[in-house]
Amino acid sequence: MRKQQGRKVELTQSKYFSIDSYFKSPPNKKVKIETEIPNVEAKKEQCPSCSVLIYVESESLEVHVNNCLDSQQSKESSVGVTWKDKFACKVDSEAITKEEKENIVTEQKQCTTTGEKENSETKEEVKPVKRILPSSWKSLFSLSSSTSTTGIIRPAEIKNTSTKSNRKMCPFYKRVRDTRFVVDAFSYGKISDCDGYFLTHYHTDHFGGLRANWSHGPIYCSQVTANLVKQELHVNSRYIHALPMNELYPIPGSNVTICLIDANHCPGSVLFLFIIQLESGIKVRHLHTGDFRATPRMCLHPLIRQPENAAINCLYLDTTYLNPQYAFPAQEECIEAVCKTVKEELNMEPKKAAVPTVFDNWIKKKADPMTLGSQVLIVVGTYTIGKERVFFNIAKMLKCKIYAPEKKRNILLCQQDEELKSMLTNDPTKAQVHVVSLRDIRGDIMSKYLNDHRTHFDSLIGFKPTGWTYKSSKSEISDMKLAPLSHIIIPPSDRTLDLSPYYNHKNIKLYGVPYSEHSSFRELASFIASLDIKQIIPTVNINQLDSMKVYFNNWEQEKSSKRIQVVEYPNEDHW
Structure with a gap:
């Protein structure tokens, strides 16, 4: 974590890959974020095909590259x-x-x-x-x-x-x-x-x-x-x-x-x-x-x-x-990191505490199992089809419903997955996990989204799963280019992955997740x-x-x- 212009910028930390700052959080302003799109230049990423610089916060780089x-x-x-x-x-x-x-x-x-x-x-x-x-x-x-x-x-x-x-x-x-x-x-x-x-x-x-x-x-x-x-x-x-x-x-x-x-x-x-x-x-x-x-x-x-x-x-x-710069973790490791982050945000991680009293046990029995986290809305960005495993595993862990707009819900039903079907709902107030377009996982849009659901949720956690912008360091890329096959296929010694928010303003936190549906190098x-x-x-x-x-x-x-x-x-x- 480092200071930048008086604000904290948190970076994803992992020995598995190296990441420089990918997203930039909008600077603090007097005008409410809900009513103003931050007038700040988003970080650009270069398309590996046409070399054009893409504003990653306004368009999904992966979608652009595929079309390109x-x-x-x-x-x-x-x-x-x-x-x-x-x-x-x-x-x-x-x-x-x-x-x-x-x-x-x-x-x-x-x-x-x-x-x-x-x-x-x-x-x-x-x-x-x-x-x-x-x-x-x-x-x-x-x-x-x-x-x-x-x-x-x-x-x-x-x-x-x-x-x-x-x-x-x-x-x-x-x-x-x-x-x-x-x-x-x-x-x-x-x-x-x-x-x-x-x-x-x-x-x-x-x-x-x-x-x-x-x-x-x-x-x-x-x-x-x-x-x-x-x-x-x-x-x-x-x-x-x-x-x-x-x-x-x-x-x-x-x-x-x-x-x-x-x-x-x-x-x-x-x-x-x-x-x-x-x-x-x-x-x-x-x-x-x-x-x-x-x-x-x-x-x-x-x-x-x-x-x-x-x-x-x-x-x-x-x-x-097929380029050494792309060294993102396995999908399972990304999903595990996402679920761990959700648990931490919802205070679900077990803590070492004093022996509970009789009164504590009584309160625990009476409380709804989702009471502690029911006011936190979890939003996951996806493509028309793809990234389903991320929101599915979150909802499965929380034992909650999944809301998606009608068009997206109809696409999900084409999968003929009975377990997923049983978790879907057309009522956004009954689902703690919501599915939106990948390009909507932005501070200004998520602020408005939370405001639209203010009667049931008072905070929001968003996840943006994409693999394009997560690359190895220059030294790792150089070493990998010259390495023999026997070295390239060796798995990393440290596969731990901890996520940190690239956007953290008031009651909204947004996380980038190095989750890709293409093969890494x-x-x-x-x-x-x-x-x-x-x-x-x-x-x-x-x-x-x-x-x-x-x-x-x-x-x-x-x-x-x-x-x-x-x-x-x-x-x-x-x-």
């Missing part, structure tokens, strides 16, 4: 980025002939034309460019069973899937190798050579482009995601195919068998394990993580665990946090170290391909000299 990444990747696909120049990747001259290179240039010109006309209201059709696919190119799309090294997918593996001037090209990393299927690719219209569309979870940057008038083909997803797509987007149910979890399911009319595995991201999010029977009789296995928070449980899954199962030929990997390393993977295809931050390639190549070299086994873990829920 999706927008950037779509743009790169539509305007015909020269992948050789963009990623500084060398194309093997022996693998691609002069004739093929001429076709690539022709395709890029076509893509550029597509991008220039994309915002035009005209719907002119242009003749599709004739695609020549010689045998040498075909070899780039086939996987040899004898392949023994991990690699990044090459630029030459991009397919031209656009035939209309007003349609964006589907990026190569959204197509599943050896199949006619795509994943999270709804913003590209009807994709040629595509027999089905897979949806990993219900977040805007993944289902974008999916609307009520969808008619381009079947959609495969989990039951929870199917419920949300039907309810929120009103997509015709005949296109939606909810698949079972943890079971092998053959996709009709294809050479693909699929298995859905919990992705530990948001409710309904899944990993897709594609098992493909090639014409040669060889079976290949591709794993698509979507957005995920890696856990040992995934690597221990009966259809993934090795050496019981064959290697993963292609891993389509969520590389959102160490968790990504542990996940990769636990599996035999032939090739890794990043699906996020692909403009940082060169730096990612360094990690993957170094880790693969280290793995090649050791027996593949699941990295040691304290429990199956986290490393």
Whole structure:
């Protein structure tokens, strides 16, 4: 804790990661905070994709980054980025002939034309460019069973899937190798050579482009995601195919068998394990993580665990946090810290005191078990879907109801969780835990929120769970960049996490919580170290391909000299 301009600024303290001041509390003013938005510059955080500075108190950085990444990747696909120049990747001259290179240039010109006309209201059709696919190119799309090294997918593996001037090209990393299927690719219209569309979870940057008038083909997803797509987007149910979890399911009319595995991201999010029977009789296995928070449980899954199962030929990997600066704690540790904070604020922590008298015991029996804390309102920020475990565990600990606005409540009911359903109420006065939008966890907004519920609550505790702004120190980042895989996967010696409020004014306290639903750098390393993977295809931050390639190549070299086994873990829920 330190002094700053005559006021206290409390920082989250933990040896697990280092945090500088993230939020700034509004300065004390004579004008009531309930009626004035503090005129102070909020701290900015830099988007790791577009480098723009974001006011984190006015917009969720994580939401911005997800949308930014999706927008950037779509743009790169539509305007015909020269992948050789963009990623500084060398194309093997022996693998691609002069004739093929001429076709690539022709395709890029076509893509550029597509991008220039994309915002035009005209719907002119242009003749599709004739695609020549010689045998040498075909070899780039086939996987040899004898392949023994991990690699990044090459630029030459991009397919031209656009035939209309007003349609964006589907990026190569959204197509599943050896199949006619795509994943999270709804913003590209009807994709040629595509027999089905897979949806990993219900977040805007993944289902974008999916609307009520969808008619381009079947959609495969989990039951929870199917419920949300039907309810929120009103997509015709005949296109939606909810698949079972943890079971092998053959996709009709294809050479693909699929298995859905919990992705530990948001409710309904899944990993897709594609098992493909090639014409040669060889079976290949591709794993698509979507957005995920890696856990040992995934690597221990009966259809993934090795050496019981064959290697993963292609891993389509969520590389959102493939950077040493992101070293946030496990979700369980964050939830434990939140519950501990709530207990302390409600004076629920047991204290060593004198032996209670008969009168004390009588008062205790007569009192409502929630009397001591019933005037404290606990508010948790969430996304449209996500962060549910935080408010669920608080309410479960307090044995109280949860209030959410009608739209949010309907989304929560799509999860088909009977325990959660029993805890929900549409009466805010009957719930001690309230759910609001993540961006509303601000001093001015929470002051007004408390004032609106003043008849039942006289103080408020708010929690803002997000992982983007919690980073390691510069020295830790530097050490981690140079560290071998065997060092990166070592868990921290001190995993204690204590939260301190970033805002503390009158009867309102707001806490930032380093709770993320994406894998941290160490968790990504542990996940990769636990599996035999032939090739890794990043699906996020692909403009940082060169730096990612360094990690993957170094880790693969280290793995090649050791027996593949699941990295040691304290429990199956986290490393």
